[in-house]
Amino acid sequence: MAPPSSPPLVDNSDAERRLREAEERLRDAIEELQRRQRRAAAHAQQHRHVDSLPCDHGPDESCVAHAIGNLCQTFLLSYGVRVGIGILLRAFKLVRGQSYSSLLDLKQLVSEKDLIVREEACRIGLLFGGFTGSYHALRCLLRKLRKKETPANAVLAGSIAGFSIMALNDSNRRRTLALYLLARLAQCAYNSAKSKNKFHLWGSHWRHGDSLLFALACAQVMYAFVMRPESLPKSYQDFIQKTGPVAEPVYKAVRDSCRGHPVDVASLHAYLSRVGRSDYVKLEEFPSIIPCSIIHPATNSCLAHQGNATSLTFKKTFPLYFSLTFVPFVVLHLQKFTDAPFRTFWLAIKGAVRSTTFLSAFVGIFQGVICSHRKVFSRDHKLVYWIAGGIAALSVLLEKKARRGELALYVLPRAVDSLWYILVNRHLLPNIRNAEKPWPHFFEA
Numbered sequence: 001m002a003p004p005s006s007p008p009l010v011d012n013s014d015a016e017r018r019l020r021e022a023e024e025r026l027r028d029a030i031e032e033l034q035r036r037q038r039r040a041a042a043h044a045q046q047h048r049h050v051d052s053l054p055c056d057h058g059p060d061e062s063c064v065a066h067a068i069g070n071l072c073q074t075f076l077l078s079y080g081v082r083v084g085i086g087i088l089l090r091a092f093k094l095v096r097g098q099s100y101s102s103l104l105d106l107k108q109l110v111s112e113k114d115l116i117v118r119e120e121a122c123r124i125g126l127l128f129g130g131f132t133g134s135y136h137a138l139r140c141l142l143r144k145l146r147k148k149e150t151p152a153n154a155v156l157a158g159s160i161a162g163f164s165i166m167a168l169n170d171s172n173r174r175r176t177l178a179l180y181l182l183a184r185l186a187q188c189a190y191n192s193a194k195s196k197n198k199f200h201l202w203g204s205h206w207r208h209g210d211s212l213l214f215a216l217a218c219a220q221v222m223y224a225f226v227m228r229p230e231s232l233p234k235s236y237q238d239f240i241q242k243t244g245p246v247a248e249p250v251y252k253a254v255r256d257s258c259r260g261h262p263v264d265v266a267s268l269h270a271y272l273s274r275v276g277r278s279d280y281v282k283l284e285e286f287p288s289i290i291p292c293s294i295i296h297p298a299t300n301s302c303l304a305h306q307g308n309a310t311s312l313t314f315k316k317t318f319p320l321y322f323s324l325t326f327v328p329f330v331v332l333h334l335q336k337f338t339d340a341p342f343r344t345f346w347l348a349i350k351g352a353v354r355s356t357t358f359l360s361a362f363v364g365i366f367q368g369v370i371c372s373h374r375k376v377f378s379r380d381h382k383l384v385y386w387i388a389g390g391i392a393a394l395s396v397l398l399e400k401k402a403r404r405g406e407l408a409l410y411v412l413p414r415a416v417d418s419l420w421y422i423l424v425n426r427h428l429l430p431n432i433r434n435a436e437k438p439w440p441h442f443f444e445a
Helices: 010-051 063-096 101-104 120-144 151-167 170-196 209-227 234-245 250-257 267-276 302-332 336-337 341-376 383-398 401-425 439-443
Strands: none
Touching: 063 120, 063 302, 101 267, 120 151, 120 341, 151 170, 170 234, 209 234, 209 250, 209 341, 209 401, 234 302, 250 267, 302 336, 302 341, 341 383, 383 401
Protein backbone atom coordinates (compact mmCIF):
# COMPACT_ATOMS: atom_id res chain seq x y z
CA MET A 1 0.00 0.00 0.00
CA ALA A 2 1.43 3.26 -1.07
CA PRO A 3 1.99 5.82 1.66
CA PRO A 4 -0.25 8.91 1.61
CA SER A 5 1.18 11.67 -0.47
CA SER A 6 2.26 14.91 1.37
CA PRO A 7 0.61 18.31 0.52
CA PRO A 8 2.20 20.16 -2.32
CA LEU A 9 5.03 22.54 -1.48
CA VAL A 10 3.13 25.52 -2.76
CA ASP A 11 0.35 24.90 -0.17
CA ASN A 12 2.87 25.09 2.72
CA SER A 13 4.30 28.37 1.44
CA ASP A 14 0.85 29.90 1.09
CA ALA A 15 -0.05 29.01 4.69
CA GLU A 16 3.15 30.54 6.04
CA ARG A 17 2.48 33.73 4.06
CA ARG A 18 -1.04 34.01 5.43
CA LEU A 19 0.32 33.42 8.95
CA ARG A 20 2.88 36.23 8.59
CA GLU A 21 0.22 38.60 7.26
CA ALA A 22 -2.01 37.79 10.21
CA GLU A 23 0.84 38.45 12.62
CA GLU A 24 1.56 41.80 10.98
CA ARG A 25 -2.09 42.83 11.11
CA LEU A 26 -2.25 41.83 14.75
CA ARG A 27 0.90 43.79 15.53
CA ASP A 28 -0.47 46.87 13.71
CA ALA A 29 -3.75 46.57 15.58
CA ILE A 30 -1.93 46.37 18.92
CA GLU A 31 0.19 49.43 18.07
CA GLU A 32 -2.89 51.40 16.99
CA LEU A 33 -4.65 50.42 20.21
CA GLN A 34 -1.65 51.56 22.24
CA ARG A 35 -1.54 54.90 20.38
CA ARG A 36 -5.20 55.50 21.07
CA GLN A 37 -4.71 54.64 24.72
CA ARG A 38 -1.81 57.10 24.98
CA ARG A 39 -3.82 59.88 23.31
CA ALA A 40 -6.77 59.24 25.57
CA ALA A 41 -4.53 59.23 28.63
CA ALA A 42 -2.86 62.49 27.56
CA HIS A 43 -6.23 64.11 26.93
CA ALA A 44 -7.55 62.97 30.29
CA GLN A 45 -4.35 64.16 31.98
CA GLN A 46 -4.76 67.58 30.35
CA HIS A 47 -8.33 67.87 31.59
CA ARG A 48 -7.28 66.69 35.04
CA HIS A 49 -4.49 69.32 35.05
CA VAL A 50 -6.85 72.11 34.05
CA ASP A 51 -9.38 71.05 36.65
CA SER A 52 -6.84 70.66 39.43
CA LEU A 53 -4.70 73.72 38.57
CA PRO A 54 -7.05 76.06 36.74
CA CYS A 55 -4.89 79.17 37.14
CA ASP A 56 -1.28 80.22 37.44
CA HIS A 57 -1.71 81.38 41.01
CA GLY A 58 -2.03 77.77 42.25
CA PRO A 59 -4.69 75.85 44.13
CA ASP A 60 -4.05 77.45 47.51
CA GLU A 61 -5.57 80.78 46.45
CA SER A 62 -9.00 81.27 44.91
CA CYS A 63 -9.46 83.18 41.67
CA VAL A 64 -11.54 85.86 43.39
CA ALA A 65 -8.97 86.38 46.14
CA HIS A 66 -6.17 86.53 43.57
CA ALA A 67 -7.95 89.16 41.48
CA ILE A 68 -8.93 91.29 44.47
CA GLY A 69 -5.42 91.05 45.88
CA ASN A 70 -3.90 92.30 42.63
CA LEU A 71 -6.47 95.10 42.41
CA CYS A 72 -5.80 96.32 45.95
CA GLN A 73 -2.03 96.04 45.69
CA THR A 74 -1.82 97.91 42.37
CA PHE A 75 -4.31 100.53 43.54
CA LEU A 76 -2.28 101.28 46.67
CA LEU A 77 0.99 101.43 44.76
CA SER A 78 -0.41 103.75 42.07
CA TYR A 79 -2.14 105.91 44.65
CA GLY A 80 1.04 106.12 46.73
CA VAL A 81 3.18 107.10 43.74
CA ARG A 82 0.84 109.92 42.72
CA VAL A 83 0.46 111.28 46.26
CA GLY A 84 4.19 111.00 46.89
CA ILE A 85 4.99 112.97 43.73
CA GLY A 86 2.49 115.64 44.75
CA ILE A 87 3.93 115.96 48.26
CA LEU A 88 7.51 116.15 47.00
CA LEU A 89 6.63 118.82 44.44
CA ARG A 90 4.83 120.77 47.17
CA ALA A 91 7.96 120.52 49.34
CA PHE A 92 10.12 121.89 46.51
CA LYS A 93 7.68 124.77 46.11
CA LEU A 94 7.92 125.62 49.81
CA VAL A 95 11.72 125.44 49.73
CA ARG A 96 11.83 127.66 46.66
CA GLY A 97 9.85 130.23 48.64
CA GLN A 98 12.44 129.87 51.43
CA SER A 99 9.78 128.62 53.81
CA TYR A 100 11.91 125.84 55.27
CA SER A 101 10.04 125.64 58.57
CA SER A 102 6.80 124.92 56.73
CA LEU A 103 8.23 121.53 55.70
CA LEU A 104 7.55 120.39 59.25
CA ASP A 105 4.03 121.82 59.23
CA LEU A 106 1.70 119.14 57.89
CA LYS A 107 -1.07 121.66 57.42
CA GLN A 108 0.99 123.53 54.83
CA LEU A 109 2.67 120.49 53.35
CA VAL A 110 -0.31 118.22 52.75
CA SER A 111 -3.35 120.46 53.12
CA GLU A 112 -6.08 119.80 50.56
CA LYS A 113 -6.10 123.49 49.65
CA ASP A 114 -2.52 123.40 48.37
CA LEU A 115 -2.17 119.70 47.50
CA ILE A 116 -5.10 118.73 45.31
CA VAL A 117 -4.18 115.14 44.42
CA ARG A 118 -6.79 113.07 46.24
CA GLU A 119 -9.24 112.66 43.36
CA GLU A 120 -6.54 112.35 40.73
CA ALA A 121 -4.63 109.79 42.79
CA CYS A 122 -7.81 107.74 43.27
CA ARG A 123 -8.53 107.80 39.55
CA ILE A 124 -5.00 106.69 38.71
CA GLY A 125 -5.24 103.94 41.31
CA LEU A 126 -8.57 102.78 39.87
CA LEU A 127 -7.09 102.83 36.37
CA PHE A 128 -4.14 100.58 37.11
CA GLY A 129 -5.72 98.61 39.93
CA GLY A 130 -8.90 98.04 37.96
CA PHE A 131 -6.94 96.89 34.93
CA THR A 132 -4.78 94.46 36.92
CA GLY A 133 -7.64 93.01 38.95
CA SER A 134 -10.05 92.60 36.05
CA TYR A 135 -7.31 91.17 33.82
CA HIS A 136 -6.47 88.38 36.29
CA ALA A 137 -10.15 87.70 36.97
CA LEU A 138 -10.95 87.43 33.27
CA ARG A 139 -8.00 85.13 32.56
CA CYS A 140 -9.13 82.79 35.31
CA LEU A 141 -12.70 82.85 33.98
CA LEU A 142 -11.65 82.21 30.38
CA ARG A 143 -9.43 79.32 31.37
CA LYS A 144 -12.26 77.68 33.29
CA LEU A 145 -14.72 78.16 30.45
CA ARG A 146 -12.38 77.12 27.64
CA LYS A 147 -10.60 74.38 29.62
CA LYS A 148 -7.25 75.53 28.25
CA GLU A 149 -4.75 78.35 28.39
CA THR A 150 -3.96 80.07 25.07
CA PRO A 151 -2.66 83.50 24.01
CA ALA A 152 -6.22 84.33 22.95
CA ASN A 153 -7.22 84.31 26.63
CA ALA A 154 -4.66 86.98 27.46
CA VAL A 155 -5.61 89.12 24.45
CA LEU A 156 -9.31 88.99 25.23
CA ALA A 157 -8.80 89.59 28.95
CA GLY A 158 -6.50 92.55 28.30
CA SER A 159 -8.91 94.08 25.79
CA ILE A 160 -11.84 93.96 28.19
CA ALA A 161 -9.72 95.09 31.14
CA GLY A 162 -8.74 98.14 29.08
CA PHE A 163 -12.14 99.62 29.87
CA SER A 164 -10.60 100.63 33.19
CA ILE A 165 -9.30 103.69 31.33
CA MET A 166 -12.74 105.17 31.93
CA ALA A 167 -11.57 105.87 35.49
CA LEU A 168 -9.87 108.94 33.99
CA ASN A 169 -12.43 111.70 33.53
CA ASP A 170 -10.30 113.75 31.13
CA SER A 171 -10.73 112.72 27.48
CA ASN A 172 -7.34 114.24 26.57
CA ARG A 173 -5.60 112.09 29.16
CA ARG A 174 -7.40 109.01 27.89
CA ARG A 175 -6.37 109.91 24.38
CA THR A 176 -2.74 110.42 25.43
CA LEU A 177 -2.64 107.07 27.21
CA ALA A 178 -4.26 105.31 24.26
CA LEU A 179 -1.75 106.79 21.83
CA TYR A 180 1.16 105.77 24.05
CA LEU A 181 -0.16 102.21 24.35
CA LEU A 182 -0.69 102.10 20.60
CA ALA A 183 2.96 103.03 20.09
CA ARG A 184 3.95 100.29 22.54
CA LEU A 185 1.82 97.78 20.64
CA ALA A 186 3.50 98.74 17.37
CA GLN A 187 6.90 98.39 19.05
CA CYS A 188 6.08 94.89 20.34
CA ALA A 189 4.78 93.77 16.94
CA TYR A 190 7.84 95.17 15.19
CA ASN A 191 10.30 93.59 17.64
CA SER A 192 8.55 90.24 17.25
CA ALA A 193 8.69 90.41 13.44
CA LYS A 194 12.32 91.53 13.52
CA SER A 195 13.38 88.73 15.88
CA LYS A 196 11.83 86.20 13.48
CA ASN A 197 13.54 87.83 10.45
CA LYS A 198 10.15 88.58 8.90
CA PHE A 199 10.39 92.37 8.70
CA HIS A 200 12.62 95.24 9.74
CA LEU A 201 12.83 98.92 8.91
CA TRP A 202 15.71 100.35 6.93
CA GLY A 203 18.22 101.84 9.35
CA SER A 204 16.85 99.96 12.36
CA HIS A 205 20.35 98.66 13.08
CA TRP A 206 21.78 102.17 13.34
CA ARG A 207 23.39 103.01 16.63
CA HIS A 208 21.46 106.26 17.01
CA GLY A 209 18.27 105.27 15.24
CA ASP A 210 16.26 105.98 18.39
CA SER A 211 17.71 109.49 18.56
CA LEU A 212 16.80 110.09 14.92
CA LEU A 213 13.24 108.96 15.57
CA PHE A 214 13.07 111.29 18.58
CA ALA A 215 14.39 114.18 16.48
CA LEU A 216 11.76 113.67 13.77
CA ALA A 217 8.99 113.47 16.36
CA CYS A 218 10.20 116.60 18.19
CA ALA A 219 10.50 118.49 14.92
CA GLN A 220 6.83 117.86 14.21
CA VAL A 221 5.75 118.67 17.78
CA MET A 222 7.65 121.97 17.92
CA TYR A 223 6.40 122.97 14.48
CA ALA A 224 2.87 122.22 15.63
CA PHE A 225 3.38 124.18 18.85
CA VAL A 226 4.47 127.33 16.99
CA MET A 227 2.41 127.12 13.81
CA ARG A 228 -0.52 124.79 14.55
CA PRO A 229 -1.06 124.71 18.33
CA GLU A 230 -4.64 123.51 17.89
CA SER A 231 -3.25 120.15 16.72
CA LEU A 232 -1.75 119.51 20.18
CA PRO A 233 -3.66 118.90 23.42
CA LYS A 234 -3.90 121.76 25.87
CA SER A 235 -1.64 119.98 28.38
CA TYR A 236 1.16 119.74 25.78
CA GLN A 237 0.81 123.40 24.89
CA ASP A 238 0.88 124.47 28.53
CA PHE A 239 3.95 122.37 29.35
CA ILE A 240 5.97 123.69 26.39
CA GLN A 241 4.82 127.25 27.05
CA LYS A 242 5.77 127.13 30.74
CA THR A 243 9.09 125.43 30.04
CA GLY A 244 10.19 127.85 27.33
CA PRO A 245 11.12 131.53 27.81
CA VAL A 246 9.04 133.05 24.99
CA ALA A 247 5.62 134.53 25.76
CA GLU A 248 2.43 133.41 24.03
CA PRO A 249 1.75 136.81 22.34
CA VAL A 250 5.15 136.55 20.65
CA TYR A 251 4.38 133.08 19.30
CA LYS A 252 1.09 134.37 17.96
CA ALA A 253 2.89 137.25 16.24
CA VAL A 254 5.39 134.82 14.71
CA ARG A 255 2.54 132.63 13.51
CA ASP A 256 0.70 135.53 11.92
CA SER A 257 3.88 136.85 10.32
CA CYS A 258 4.71 133.51 8.69
CA ARG A 259 1.16 133.19 7.35
CA GLY A 260 1.08 136.74 5.99
CA HIS A 261 -1.65 137.76 8.42
CA PRO A 262 -1.70 141.13 10.20
CA VAL A 263 0.14 141.09 13.54
CA ASP A 264 -1.71 142.17 16.68
CA VAL A 265 0.52 145.17 17.41
CA ALA A 266 -1.53 146.29 20.41
CA SER A 267 -1.11 142.91 22.10
CA LEU A 268 2.65 143.00 21.54
CA HIS A 269 2.86 146.55 22.92
CA ALA A 270 0.96 145.49 26.04
CA TYR A 271 3.29 142.52 26.54
CA LEU A 272 6.44 144.61 26.09
CA SER A 273 5.13 147.17 28.54
CA ARG A 274 4.52 144.47 31.14
CA VAL A 275 8.11 143.25 30.89
CA GLY A 276 9.40 146.83 31.17
CA ARG A 277 10.69 147.22 27.62
CA SER A 278 9.92 150.67 26.29
CA ASP A 279 12.67 151.13 23.70
CA TYR A 280 11.41 148.45 21.33
CA VAL A 281 11.57 148.92 17.59
CA LYS A 282 8.59 150.29 15.71
CA LEU A 283 6.26 147.39 15.04
CA GLU A 284 4.62 146.89 11.69
CA GLU A 285 1.32 145.23 11.00
CA PHE A 286 2.85 143.03 8.28
CA PRO A 287 6.49 142.45 9.32
CA SER A 288 8.68 140.10 7.30
CA ILE A 289 10.10 138.66 10.52
CA ILE A 290 9.65 139.16 14.27
CA PRO A 291 13.03 140.47 15.53
CA CYS A 292 15.00 139.11 18.46
CA SER A 293 14.31 142.29 20.44
CA ILE A 294 10.68 141.17 20.72
CA ILE A 295 11.38 137.46 21.15
CA HIS A 296 13.60 138.13 24.18
CA PRO A 297 12.92 141.72 25.25
CA ALA A 298 14.54 141.23 28.66
CA THR A 299 18.04 141.12 27.14
CA ASN A 300 19.69 142.43 23.98
CA SER A 301 22.13 139.50 23.80
CA CYS A 302 20.90 136.35 22.07
CA LEU A 303 23.62 134.32 23.78
CA ALA A 304 22.59 135.62 27.19
CA HIS A 305 18.97 134.81 26.35
CA GLN A 306 19.87 131.24 25.49
CA GLY A 307 21.86 130.86 28.71
CA ASN A 308 19.01 132.29 30.78
CA ALA A 309 16.51 130.01 29.04
CA THR A 310 18.65 126.97 29.79
CA SER A 311 19.19 127.80 33.47
CA LEU A 312 15.55 128.77 34.08
CA THR A 313 14.36 125.55 32.49
CA PHE A 314 16.67 123.58 34.75
CA LYS A 315 15.34 125.30 37.86
CA LYS A 316 11.71 124.83 36.84
CA THR A 317 11.89 121.17 35.78
CA PHE A 318 14.37 119.65 38.23
CA PRO A 319 11.76 119.17 41.01
CA LEU A 320 9.47 117.37 38.55
CA TYR A 321 12.15 115.01 37.26
CA PHE A 322 13.47 114.30 40.74
CA SER A 323 9.96 113.46 41.96
CA LEU A 324 9.32 111.20 38.97
CA THR A 325 12.61 109.40 39.60
CA PHE A 326 12.67 109.14 43.39
CA VAL A 327 9.06 108.53 44.44
CA PRO A 328 8.23 105.57 42.16
CA PHE A 329 11.41 103.77 43.18
CA VAL A 330 10.69 104.23 46.89
CA VAL A 331 7.08 103.08 46.57
CA LEU A 332 7.71 100.16 44.22
CA HIS A 333 11.02 99.02 45.76
CA LEU A 334 10.60 99.89 49.43
CA GLN A 335 12.86 97.07 50.64
CA LYS A 336 15.76 98.21 48.45
CA PHE A 337 15.26 101.78 49.62
CA THR A 338 15.32 100.81 53.29
CA ASP A 339 18.47 98.73 52.69
CA ALA A 340 20.33 101.58 50.97
CA PRO A 341 18.45 104.90 51.32
CA PHE A 342 21.42 107.16 50.61
CA ARG A 343 22.37 105.26 47.48
CA THR A 344 18.80 105.47 46.23
CA PHE A 345 18.70 109.19 46.94
CA TRP A 346 22.00 109.73 45.12
CA LEU A 347 20.89 107.72 42.07
CA ALA A 348 17.65 109.71 41.95
CA ILE A 349 19.58 112.97 42.00
CA LYS A 350 21.91 111.79 39.23
CA GLY A 351 19.02 110.66 37.06
CA ALA A 352 17.09 113.88 37.66
CA VAL A 353 20.12 116.06 36.87
CA ARG A 354 20.75 114.14 33.65
CA SER A 355 17.15 114.34 32.46
CA THR A 356 16.82 118.01 33.46
CA THR A 357 20.04 118.85 31.64
CA PHE A 358 18.69 117.20 28.50
CA LEU A 359 15.46 119.21 28.61
CA SER A 360 17.28 122.45 29.45
CA ALA A 361 19.67 121.94 26.55
CA PHE A 362 16.70 121.27 24.28
CA VAL A 363 15.17 124.66 25.16
CA GLY A 364 18.50 126.49 24.80
CA ILE A 365 19.33 124.94 21.43
CA PHE A 366 15.83 125.63 20.07
CA GLN A 367 16.09 129.28 21.04
CA GLY A 368 19.61 129.41 19.60
CA VAL A 369 18.48 128.17 16.18
CA ILE A 370 15.65 130.72 16.12
CA CYS A 371 18.00 133.61 16.94
CA SER A 372 20.65 132.38 14.49
CA HIS A 373 18.12 132.35 11.69
CA ARG A 374 17.28 135.99 12.43
CA LYS A 375 20.95 136.94 12.26
CA VAL A 376 21.26 135.57 8.74
CA PHE A 377 17.86 135.97 7.08
CA SER A 378 15.46 138.89 6.97
CA ARG A 379 12.33 136.85 6.23
CA ASP A 380 10.75 134.19 8.42
CA HIS A 381 9.50 130.80 7.29
CA LYS A 382 7.44 128.21 9.14
CA LEU A 383 9.86 125.43 8.16
CA VAL A 384 12.47 127.06 10.42
CA TYR A 385 10.60 125.88 13.51
CA TRP A 386 10.43 122.30 12.25
CA ILE A 387 14.20 122.32 11.68
CA ALA A 388 14.83 123.97 15.05
CA GLY A 389 12.84 121.26 16.81
CA GLY A 390 14.82 118.52 15.07
CA ILE A 391 18.19 120.09 15.89
CA ALA A 392 17.22 120.77 19.51
CA ALA A 393 16.19 117.11 19.89
CA LEU A 394 19.82 116.07 19.46
CA SER A 395 20.19 116.99 23.13
CA VAL A 396 18.67 113.57 23.80
CA LEU A 397 22.19 112.21 23.36
CA LEU A 398 22.79 113.46 26.91
CA GLU A 399 20.34 110.83 28.13
CA LYS A 400 21.09 107.17 28.69
CA LYS A 401 20.76 104.89 25.67
CA ALA A 402 17.77 103.04 27.15
CA ARG A 403 15.96 106.32 27.88
CA ARG A 404 16.24 107.58 24.31
CA GLY A 405 13.93 104.93 22.95
CA GLU A 406 11.46 105.57 25.77
CA LEU A 407 11.41 109.28 25.01
CA ALA A 408 10.98 108.65 21.29
CA LEU A 409 7.98 106.40 21.96
CA TYR A 410 6.51 109.02 24.29
CA VAL A 411 6.72 111.88 21.76
CA LEU A 412 6.03 109.90 18.57
CA PRO A 413 2.27 109.29 19.08
CA ARG A 414 1.62 112.99 19.58
CA ALA A 415 3.72 113.88 16.55
CA VAL A 416 1.79 111.43 14.37
CA ASP A 417 -1.52 112.63 15.77
CA SER A 418 -0.59 116.26 15.07
CA LEU A 419 0.62 115.44 11.55
CA TRP A 420 -2.62 113.56 10.83
CA TYR A 421 -4.66 116.56 11.99
CA ILE A 422 -2.69 118.97 9.78
CA LEU A 423 -2.88 116.75 6.68
CA VAL A 424 -6.62 116.30 7.09
CA ASN A 425 -7.03 120.03 7.64
CA ARG A 426 -5.15 120.71 4.40
CA HIS A 427 -7.32 118.15 2.55
CA LEU A 428 -4.32 115.93 1.83
CA LEU A 429 -6.02 113.03 3.65
CA PRO A 430 -9.72 112.18 3.74
CA ASN A 431 -11.60 113.39 6.77
CA ILE A 432 -12.96 110.04 7.96
CA ARG A 433 -15.14 110.40 11.02
CA ASN A 434 -13.31 109.21 14.18
CA ALA A 435 -10.59 107.59 12.04
CA GLU A 436 -7.81 109.52 13.72
CA LYS A 437 -9.04 108.85 17.24
CA PRO A 438 -8.01 105.93 19.44
CA TRP A 439 -10.49 103.44 20.79
CA PRO A 440 -11.15 105.17 24.14
CA HIS A 441 -12.81 108.04 22.26
CA PHE A 442 -15.71 105.82 21.31
CA PHE A 443 -16.58 105.41 24.99
CA GLU A 444 -16.50 109.12 25.82
CA ALA A 445 -19.71 110.78 26.77
